[in-house]
Ligand SMILES: [Zn+2]
């Protein structure tokens with residue numbers, strides 16, 4: 001009985017160590033860690049910042065977040081809160097570029113067709 005309690009303790013310790021790794025770059029977390037506002041998952045500040053430039057959902061649980069909390073890993077004290085450029089706003093900008101591209105392609109196609117018509 002004593003032995004099983006010991007192994008259970010060791011297991012719990014191992015899983016705790018796992019959660020202290022950044023799941024984006026898989027290295028051990030440093031003194032300051034970053035966490036999405038809406039969940040408690042921890043990442044390196046650099047990793048989460050880079051991630052938030054393309055997506056505003058947590059890499060693990062897929063919850064949307066609009067702010068990144070920077071914490072001291074040991075004390076879990078909040079150091080600062082960073083705003084995130086929301087991914088859906090970036091998508092709207094991309095759509096605008098698409099429309100612009102489409103327009104310039106159509107204009108080019110029309111001028112090609114015009115020259116073709118003249119050839120006939
Ligand atoms: Zn990382």
Ligand SMILES: [Zn+2]
Nearest residue numbers: 039041058061
């Ligand atoms: Zn999460």
